[in-house]
Amino acid sequence: MFVHNIQGHIMKKTLSIIPIIAGITAPVFLSGNVTAQNNTRTLATAVLADSRLDTVQARALRLLTGFSAGTSYGEVWIRDFNTFINGSLQVLPHDQVKEMLLLFFRMQGADGNIPDGVIPREKANVGYQYRYSDLAPQWAAHKNTVETDQESSLIQAVRKYIAVTGDEAFLFLAINDKTILQRMEASMAYLLKERWSEKYGLIKGATTIDWGDVQPETGWGVAINEKTKWAVDIYDNAMFVIAIQDFLAIKPKDYQAQRDWHKIATDIRKNVRKHLWDNRAQKYIPHLYLNGSPFSPSFNEKEILYTGGTACAILAGFHTSKEIAAINRQMIQAAAKEKFATIGITVYPPYPAKEFPNMHPYVYQNAGDWTWFGGRMIQALIINGFIQEAIAELKPMTDRVIAQNGFFEWYDVQTGTPKGSGNFRGEAGVLSDAITLLKKWAINQQ
Template sequence: MCEGKKQAIPFLVLLSTVLAAVVLPQRLILSREPPTSGTLPPMSHQELSLPPTATAWYLPDYPAIEAMRENVVHTFRLCETEFQGPGGPVRGLVPAQEYGIIFVRDTSTMIPTLQYFYGDDYLRTPIEEFLRRQYGADTQSADGDIPGDGAISAVIAPDGHIDKATAVSDEETHLIHAAHQYYRIAGGIDWLQKELEGETIMSRLNRALEWLYTRRFDSTHQLIKRGHTTDWGDVRFEPSVSATDLDADTDHWTYSSYDQALTYRALLELAEMNQMLEDRVRASDLQRRAERLRCSTNEKLWNPQGGFYLVHKHLTPLAHDFPEEEMIGISNALAANVGLSDLHRSQRVFSNLESARLAAGSRKPGLSLYPPYPEGFFAHVQMSPGEYQNGGQWDWWGGMQITAEFESGHSALALAHLRMVAQDWALHPGQVFEWQMPSTAEGWGSDNYASAAATVAKAVVRGLFGVTVERDQASVQPRLRKHDGQIRALQPASGLYVSYDYKYHRDFIVLDYGSSHPRALEVSLLLPLGKETEKVSIDGAPISHRMETILQDSYCVFRAPSGVHRAVVSFKSR
């Protein structure tokens, strides 16, 4: 067994502090109360039976969250790009308008949201272009580096150049994740077997993983290594001409919690895709590697006293004159979200991330690191304490953190955090900053950062409204509790849609929905606090259901047929 001891924490005390800090909306849009107890509201049958013209959400109690959609769409449009690649047009989004090139990290984190706003070419062509430009044994980067066979570039550019950030070890895992998402959304098995420059996509993905294990896996400690950055950043602390490139002879190596989380996820995703192609031997090997990595990470990088994963441990001997082991990095939320940690570790992680946010004076989640590295430690000019990757606040990571909280049994905290981001965005309409100073919220970097817009929108669509639309399945997990809401989710790549109207009454919840997916919907409805399910019906006919509890969240779970229907979850009388 590689699990740690379960420890209880005073999480509800901390949560109450967060909830109290969020100002309630001052205007009420509509009355949720039906005329009499037991009277069901009218159903928008015609609207739910048609594909929506665009993905949108409505949340009368929280107009600031509703208004975020306009910022998201505006930012996406500014960051659209198109150029000619060897296989045809490449269409995608750059991280920000000023960047001009597509990054693999950002592509990976944007796809879950882009699928609801863009067609197939914006999802597929960047992935295929990264794979077409995969390094061979002698391929040189633009700066002259030769990373080795199977490596993946950090970027693809209109002029055709590629460049790998050799200080990090996450470019291969991000591309595997991007490919896995597209495989599930629209690609399927046929896409994995598609040939690019004479080699299948599946073969190229396997080769990318083997580069990582050949060049960056330390067999002694059973962990992935990288340069001495922060947990997720690409800026090394050593002085050099290029802050993102490693000098393997002189620079320091570390084991980052961030890389272990991404590699763990990539191993499981790669195993799933190989299994679907009936390569069971490779799939089993990948699953075994994932389990070994999970055990090694929890054994060597979990800080049981602090209740979080360390930023990293040093492979190369290096002594600091400050307590690096007290720093908590945002990759802790990623570790919780991908399943690297168990629920009890995750509970401590989210509590400690919230404590760090409060200590730093940040008015929203997404704090990259706290406490930061001291002044002068990083040679890079923009890495002073509280800046950029050294303790800056990022909505890119804040959105990821909120989604992780929603999916890990902390929905009340997640909603409070989402409202914080929405209220901050309302202060600067039309701007989504790359990062902000935690104490002042002053915006830095780009003010149209598509990666942040994407992860925050994911926190709304998948986190709060709980919508997932994939090629082989669709599900809704409304986490609205006592708040009425509507969502219209269209997937342009497939033409599939899932829409629903959620209406709360003290005696029941009405879920009117429409779905064009060929399979039944998996529904997991988060119950309001203090409520218990008595029965569930669809179109007036009772159906079976079960209850599932994840830490503080209790769900009523049932299957619902595709098409347009009304589900009613009735509560026990108290």
């Protein structure tokens, strides 16, 4: 069993937050009794002495010299790149990383939308509806239109780039007479125009599993079609709020924004609490449907725990420490029900095949185990002071990397078998960032 039963957390005293890597912060003790401080130092010493963390991080950084998602993908996906750009900036020339960010802006749609993936033009031979731009003639782009996270992912990646490089001039580079700042705003305006639910005051997208990119019905599930059921969920809205926060953090003080983005983020936060958060169950309602549900009336979707979107909600600052503790307990309990699961299990229980014929139970995003999101929950735990929990819940993930001698897209929770793409950079990136956070915390306790 890859799950540890953790009781409480050690960060019960006053905390001060200091930034350590782009968009991420780590806790530092300011006060506490002597016994607690001694225990903390002992834990910190153990973290710094853990050579397995060094092994995993070194292996991750060796992998992050490329930009494609993994061996099974020719594309560079912005939702993936956003999660490993910190590592890329450690091992690649900054100009090379900068050019990849600029490529997504060069492929931006006239309405402000950001593509999902980019690929060399000669390799654009999969079933996507490709688009092209004279600004990048050697490239093709495509967009999985069921998602609503590409715009948010690019803005988050830009903040990470600037935080590491200090290259604020990047924001004023012009592409077809529009600066990067203006293009970032245009991408957010696209979401408010094309992906906005007036009923709930929240971002919407197609019905998928949590953060996934596949619709329930059989067929080409990544594109909006006549079967699409529009819905509101936590992942899209948490990602958008993080993006707004990042935009406001890097926006020059004298830049006149087109909208009051602070108010928009505040309103989304309020509406998330009002409509999506089930306070009694201490979990998120999976979907609020706008044009009917794709599932049968007898199916109780509210019983399903969404882990990835919830982790992003914690990173967006939506939750109190008490709520984070309750959320984490539920994730541990869900993982404990499957022999080889970690808190990276996407959802639990899985959607039955009858309800989600395009993705059967325990396959891919339907209760597969994805460190790509489990690692973000580890980051959220560290940021919010749940250090002991983070260490315990990170261990099965790093042990798995060492045992399998690499990084994989997802894992079968019933057999432990790695699945999907090998050399999966998203897993490498989130683990490297989590280890960096943990080491920074440990150093600050010495």
